[in-house]
Structures are given as C-alpha cells and as structure tokens.
Amino acid sequence: MWSPVMSTLAAEAARRFGDAIAVALPGAESLSFREIDARAGRCAGGLSQLGIAAGDRVVLHLANGWEWIVAYHALARIGAVVVPANIMLTGDEVGYMANDSGAKALIAPLDRAAKISRPSGAQAITPGGGDIDFADVLKGSYNDPASCEPADLFTIGYTSGTTGRPKGAMLSHGNVFASMALTATIHVRHRSDVVLSALPLPHVYGNIVMNAAFQSGMRLVVLPRFDAGEVMRLIAEEQVTLFEGVPTMYYQMLAHPDIATADLSSLTRCTVGGQTMPTAKMEAVVRRFNCPLLELWGMTEVAGPATSHSPFWPPRAGSIGLPFPGVEARIADLDQPKRNALRGEPGELMVRGPLVMRGYWNNEAATAQTIDADCWLATGDIAHMDEDGYIFVVDRKKDMIITAGYNVYPAELEQVVAMHPAVSMVAVAGVPDEEKGEIAKAFVVLHAGAKLSEGDLLDHCRKYIAAYKAPRLVAFVPDLPKTSTGKILRRSLREQSHN
Incomplete structure (x- = not known):
C-alpha cells in the first residue's frame, strides 16, 4: 500500500513495477523503475555523506532528464526540501531562490552554478565536473527512504513573480502526494499508458505528470524542450496514449506542416492546463487528435492540478471541470469575499482542502493575504460556476x-x-x-x-x-x-x- 509521503515513491514503484521502463529519453538511455530507485538510493547516500539531511533546502536546477528525476527522488528519500528551479530561469532568479530559502546546496550545470549567488557555505553539485561532481555523489551507499510524515515540508515552489518578487509556496509531502494521486485517479492513469511530456519537471504541472507516472507504472517519455514536429513523431514511434501540455504547445502542433499526415492514432486522451485555451482551438485539437482534451486547472500553491475533467465524463466546453474529491471550491463575491457569488456570476475562485500549501516561506503577510482564517485560498482567478458545479475560469484578476x-x-x-x-x-x-x-x-x-x-x-x-x-x-x-x-x-x- 502506498504511504502518503513522497520519500517512498521511487522505492514503492520499483517494488511494484520492477524492470518495466519508467523513463524513456529519446536519443539516450531508458531506465526501469528498479534502475531509477537504485540510482536515487545511491544518490541519497552521497548527499547524506555531504551533510545534507532532513529539512535542508536544496535548489534543483537541471534540465529535463534522468539526472533531475534521480536527484528529486534522492532528496525526497532523505527528507530534504526540494527547491525546484526551471532551467530557463536566469542566474539572478535562481540566486534569489537559493538565498531566500537558505539553501544548503545547489544542484546545477557547472557553467550555471558558477554564476548563481548562494548562501555562505552552500555546496554546488554539478554534473560533469566541479568541486563536487554529481557522478561522485551517485557512488554513495544505497539509502533506504527516511521516515517522513505527510505534514512535513517537501518542496518550496517559487511563483513566477509577475506582481513582484517570487514567493515560495511551502508544499508538504501530503500536498504533493494528494495532487499526484487524485490526478492519476481522475485521468484513469495506469501501467499500460505511455505519457509524453515536454513540460519542465520543476513546474508543478510537469512535476505531477512525472510523479503520477511513478505511482501508476506508466512509461514516461521526457523531452528536454518542446518541438511540435518531434512530439508528433514520438507519439507515433512510442505509441503514446497520453500527451500533456500547455495551450501554446497545441497551437504550434495545429500550425505545423506535418499535422495533416501525423499518426496520432495511439492517443486516448490529452490534457491541457496552465492557461485558459479558447474553445475553438480545443475543438480543433479534439477533431485532429481524435481523442478527449481534458482541461485542468491548478497552481503552485495547490501543488498541481486541483480541478479537471475525466475521460469518462461528458465534455463541457470551456470548463476546467470539477474539483478533485476532497477539494472544496467556491466563487467569492468580488465586493464581499466572505459571501458566495450568485451561480453564473463572476467572482474569485477560492479553494480549500488537502492540496492547499502551508503558506509562503518567510512571508507571513503574503500568506495572510492569500489564505483566510477559514483556510480558503484566494487563487487570483475570476471564474463562475454553473448549476452542476462545473467551474469556468474567466481570467486572471490582475489581467x-x-x-x-x-x-x-x-x-x-x-x-x-x-x-x-x-x-x-x-x-x-x-x-x-x-x-x-x-x-x-x-x-x-x-x-x-x-x-x-x-x-x-x-x-x-x-x-x-x-x-x-x-x-x-x-x-x-x-x-x-x-x-x-x-x-x-x-x-x-x-x-x-x-x-
């Protein structure tokens, strides 16, 4: 039985799915669940030998690939706190995360690590050389998963900072596990699936895609970056059953010259999130891909998706679906937030439940502005709800x-x-x-x-x-x-x- 913590995820996946392929890297090696667990166990041992322990913050700033996945599971395994940093961010942006979180270590490419400010004494672990080579860390003694509790802090996910300095959303093991498990359940993910993703693994959407693959036994085909032609080629070559992306990815595939001849017949469903997508474009995807396009909604502060459609529900165009089981949602009146807006009237989407973050790291004021005394999180999205409870996002409040x-x-x-x-x-x-x-x-x-x-x-x-x-x-x-x-x-x- 799965433990509701992230420290045991790789070990449990190895036990259940063994030598089945966990991660396929086009043009590179593929790794089984057992191999990922073995590398993560040795990496955890190497990190422990460097003095990294439960509760220590570590910035993980690598491109999509097996190194990111192994390091993530290794940090989870020892109870450390992952600070994910997209490889597309600048050195100044990553440096802010490292210093604000008080990181004890930074795992990053050698050329980037040298340019990133970090707290005094923080170690830099770099693949391919440097003072601490990631390859040497992988030679550590195999570590069994640490004993963690669902309420323990697991990640600090920094927001995009569109209205000021980024804020670090504190997500517990339980937050991330619940988002992973509920996403897998609603989308009916299972071990016969092959999922293709070019979403950044540090982002909550890409992260939940990866985690759900480990929980469900799916084969995850990971791309370092999105390329419309390459994605369509791989869907056919790998017999992908589930593609996951943001709206711009679908726009680029629809506009690609190969779209007319691409073999997309293996797809059984796709997901789209991260931003609202015009209904006309969603309908074009459904027609050409010949499978459901499941719109979902989530944010860093809720560890990933919190509402979605199921492939077995009738489609409701333009809606982000229903809240996950155990997650409450309401539409707050824009003038009197304690009151609910009338059905069909726009207001601010509020959510409450097991996915909601613990708060913002070292920022009590921002936490109090976002989560009220009744534990409702203000999402910043304007939405309305129909009579059946389906939610329709109108736009971002600040836009x-x-x-x-x-x-x-x-x-x-x-x-x-x-x-x-x-x-x-x-x-x-x-x-x-x-x-x-x-x-x-x-x-x-x-x-x-x-x-x-x-x-x-x-x-x-x-x-x-x-x-x-x-x-x-x-x-x-x-x-x-x-x-x-x-x-x-x-x-x-x-x-x-x-x-």
Whole structure:
C-alpha cells in the first residue's frame, strides 16, 4: 500500500513495477523503475555523506532528464526540501531562490552554478565536473527512504513573480502526494499508458505528470524542450496514449506542416492546463487528435492540478471541470469575499482542502493575504460556476481591463478572436487610453500564408461580443512572448504597449 509521503515513491514503484521502463529519453538511455530507485538510493547516500539531511533546502536546477528525476527522488528519500528551479530561469532568479530559502546546496550545470549567488557555505553539485561532481555523489551507499510524515515540508515552489518578487509556496509531502494521486485517479492513469511530456519537471504541472507516472507504472517519455514536429513523431514511434501540455504547445502542433499526415492514432486522451485555451482551438485539437482534451486547472500553491475533467465524463466546453474529491471550491463575491457569488456570476475562485500549501516561506503577510482564517485560498482567478458545479475560469484578476468603467476579461476576447480560421495564436492586453483609461489590444499570430486585415478581424469580433468588449486595436505579430513554462506573457505585451 502506498504511504502518503513522497520519500517512498521511487522505492514503492520499483517494488511494484520492477524492470518495466519508467523513463524513456529519446536519443539516450531508458531506465526501469528498479534502475531509477537504485540510482536515487545511491544518490541519497552521497548527499547524506555531504551533510545534507532532513529539512535542508536544496535548489534543483537541471534540465529535463534522468539526472533531475534521480536527484528529486534522492532528496525526497532523505527528507530534504526540494527547491525546484526551471532551467530557463536566469542566474539572478535562481540566486534569489537559493538565498531566500537558505539553501544548503545547489544542484546545477557547472557553467550555471558558477554564476548563481548562494548562501555562505552552500555546496554546488554539478554534473560533469566541479568541486563536487554529481557522478561522485551517485557512488554513495544505497539509502533506504527516511521516515517522513505527510505534514512535513517537501518542496518550496517559487511563483513566477509577475506582481513582484517570487514567493515560495511551502508544499508538504501530503500536498504533493494528494495532487499526484487524485490526478492519476481522475485521468484513469495506469501501467499500460505511455505519457509524453515536454513540460519542465520543476513546474508543478510537469512535476505531477512525472510523479503520477511513478505511482501508476506508466512509461514516461521526457523531452528536454518542446518541438511540435518531434512530439508528433514520438507519439507515433512510442505509441503514446497520453500527451500533456500547455495551450501554446497545441497551437504550434495545429500550425505545423506535418499535422495533416501525423499518426496520432495511439492517443486516448490529452490534457491541457496552465492557461485558459479558447474553445475553438480545443475543438480543433479534439477533431485532429481524435481523442478527449481534458482541461485542468491548478497552481503552485495547490501543488498541481486541483480541478479537471475525466475521460469518462461528458465534455463541457470551456470548463476546467470539477474539483478533485476532497477539494472544496467556491466563487467569492468580488465586493464581499466572505459571501458566495450568485451561480453564473463572476467572482474569485477560492479553494480549500488537502492540496492547499502551508503558506509562503518567510512571508507571513503574503500568506495572510492569500489564505483566510477559514483556510480558503484566494487563487487570483475570476471564474463562475454553473448549476452542476462545473467551474469556468474567466481570467486572471490582475489581467482584467477596465475600459470606461466596464470590466473586460482578455480571455473572453481571446476566445472570440481565436474562432477566426486565419488566427493561430492570440493574446489580449490592456493599453492606456486618455478617454477610457484602458482599451483592449489584440496581438495576433496568423497561420502561415493566411491574410487578415485589422478591420475584418474587428468586424468578426463585433458579431460575437458587445461593442464595449471588442478589441479597439490589433497588432499582427510573428510570435507571442512566453514564460519559461510556455504560458503567454500578457504582462510583457502590456509593458511593450506602455513604452
């Protein structure tokens, strides 16, 4: 029986699934569950010999690959606290995490480690050389999993910092285990599945994909970075049954020249999360991939997904589904947060239950602003709920545009713009306007060879939404700025327009 802690995950997977392939690395080696456990056990021994113990924070800053996976399970095994840092982050960003968390060690590429500030005495463990070579750490004595409790701190996941310095969300073993187990259950993940992911392993979405594979016995095909053509080739070659990604990944596959001939017949379902996705684009994915596209919702502060659809439920277009079992959700009135908004009316999505973080590391003020006395976590997402309890995210609260006193939600406009057959990707942001305060501007990427004028696109929008909501400006651009996890970065578009 699984223990509800992360320290035993690799060992339990080795016991249950043995020599079955756990991790497939295209162009490199594949490792079984037993081999991952053996390497993680020796790595845990090597880390212990360096003085890293339960409760110590360690920044894990490696690219997607077996080294990241082994180091993660090794740290879990000794009860250390993982501070995951996306390989796309700058040295200054990783240095902030290391110093803010008081990290005792940093596991990072040699060239990066030399440029990252860290606390006095913190050790740098680097694959391929340096003072402490990761290969030498892997020669440690095999360590059995430490005895951990579900309430013990397991990771400090730093937010993207879109409204200031990143905050470290403290996630317990129980938080991460619950998200992993509930995600696997709702999506019916099992040992006959092959899952393909190019999501960054340090991000909660990619992390839960990996963890759910270990719990369920799935074969995980890991890519270091997303490439639409390579993903479609591997779906056929590896007979992938489950692909997981963010909206931009699906946009790029739909726009790829090989999409018409790609063999996607092995897929039984896909998931999408990280950002709202226009219904028109979701429907295009379902038609071409010929399988359900399960929209999910989550955030760092809840350790991964907290709501989703099941492949066995009737699809409800535009919805992020229902809360996981044991997770409560409500829509708070925007003016009186203690009260619930009326059904169908927008308000702030609030969640409560076993996935909610313990708080922000060394930041009691931010914790108190986010989690109230009744343990409800304010997500910052504007949403509404239908009569059956299905949740529909309208937009991020901070992305709302106020034009002439009216609230306009960029995601609603993006849904309409994306319906035009010439549009490949779109993002809407507010730009200053002397008369109205702000107006909506659409930044549009067209399909290759497509032609569309600003006037024609605005006419299209006015057919589907009220005139005050419609974009007032359109910019046709070659691409859209994205975060290190592939989310479209509206903040950057706003800054460009303000300059």
